[in-house]
Amino acid sequence: MNIKDYIESGILEAYVLQTLTPEECAEVEANILQYPELADEIAGIEIAMQQFVEANAQEPPAFMQEQIWSAIKGDTITDKIDNKAPSPASKTIPFNAAASRPITWQWAAAVVFLLVSITGNVILLNQRNALKEQQVALQKNIDTIQQRETILAQKIEESKKVSDMMADPSTQTVVMHSMQKGHPMVATVYWSKEKGEAFVSIQKLPPPPKGMQYQMWVLQGGKPIDLGVLPDNMVETADMEKLPKQVMEGEAFAISLEKEGGSPTPTMENIYVLGKVPS
Numbered sequence: 001m002n003i004k005d006y007i008e009s010g011i012l013e014a015y016v017l018q019t020l021t022p023e024e025c026a027e028v029e030a031n032i033l034q035y036p037e038l039a040d041e042i043a044g045i046e047i048a049m050q051q052f053v054e055a056n057a058q059e060p061p062a063f064m065q066e067q068i069w070s071a072i073k074g075d076t077i078t079d080k081i082d083n084k085a086p087s088p089a090s091k092t093i094p095f096n097a098a099a100s101r102p103i104t105w106q107w108a109a110a111v112v113f114l115l116v117s118i119t120g121n122v123i124l125l126n127q128r129n130a131l132k133e134q135q136v137a138l139q140k141n142i143d144t145i146q147q148r149e150t151i152l153a154q155k156i157e158e159s160k161k162v163s164d165m166m167a168d169p170s171t172q173t174v175v176m177h178s179m180q181k182g183h184p185m186v187a188t189v190y191w192s193k194e195k196g197e198a199f200v201s202i203q204k205l206p207p208p209p210k211g212m213q214y215q216m217w218v219l220q221g222g223k224p225i226d227l228g229v230l231p232d233n234m235v236e237t238a239d240m241e242k243l244p245k246q247v248m249e250g251e252a253f254a255i256s257l258e259k260e261g262g263s264p265t266p267t268m269e270n271i272y273v274l275g276k277v278p279s
Contacts, residue, residue, distance in 0.1 A: 006038075008124075008125065012042055015028045161197075161242075162199055165192050165195075170192060170193070172192075172277060172278060174189040174191060175275050176188065176255060176275035177274070177275060179254075179272060184204065185204050185205050186205075187202045187203060189201075191277070196248045197243075197246070197247075200253075201241075202234050205235050205255070205273070207236070208232060211260050212258065212259060213261065213262065214234075214257060214272070215263065216243060216255055217255070217256065218253055224266050226262065227245050228244045229261065250277055253277070254271050254275075255272050256270045256272060258270065
């Protein structure tokens with residue numbers, strides 16, 4: 001529990017004024033046992049209340065005392081109260097009871113003051129919580145924007161590498177044509193043999209079925225070598241993807257449809273496109 005927030009909530013003032021429900025009182029008392037500093041805070045509140053009462057004590061007019069007392073007790077005043085001298089009956093009221101009524105008046109003023117203070121604390125706490133939520137939402141938006149900027153910067157850098165590679169006269173372009181009769185498909189590999197870098201671009205391939213992925217291969221010495229699986233979104237976006245493995249030699253490139261995660265060897269009947277490296 002955050003002790004500072006708990007104290008600032010105004011619940012301890014309400015506890016001192018005995019305006020809490022029995023359940024709320026029990027909760028406060030349990031917290032006092034667990035956090036001794038709350039007992040010190042309550043003692044301070046009681047002292048502050050007493051000082052407030054003493055500092056702001058004002059003797060109300062005699063005719064107002066009966067009206068205030070009746071209002072506090074819930075009585076209905078039917079007799080007209082004026083500024084005349086009190087009736088003989090009122091003189092029979094014991095001195096100590098009469099003297100206690102100004103204190104009740106002062107405590108009523110203190111209760112009003114503290115209730116206003118508690119209400120203000122609750123409003124401020126709600127406003128602070130709302131502000132925290134707005135700050136969290138704003139930070140999420142900032143993080144999202146930063147992530148998008150990072151992805152965009154990576155794409156720009158990748159695009160620059162592709163442009164430089166394609167401008168290099170030593171880069172070879174390998175067009176892979178469909179190996180499935182009646183299903184025209186095509187993809188292209190841009191390969192820099194000197195650097196061992198290769199990029200693949202899909203121009204026309206059907207989306208892979210659920211649980212399946214396209215996998216890239218290079219033929220070296222008549223043996224297919226795995227170059228990794230291709231992202232599914234390449235079919236829709238037609239983005240150019242850099243192959244994760246270096247390719248220093250090869251006679252042909254191919255793409256096959258394999259189970260999700262790839263296969264150690266290509267499924268021959270599922271080779272969709274294949275292209276020979278120009279000699």
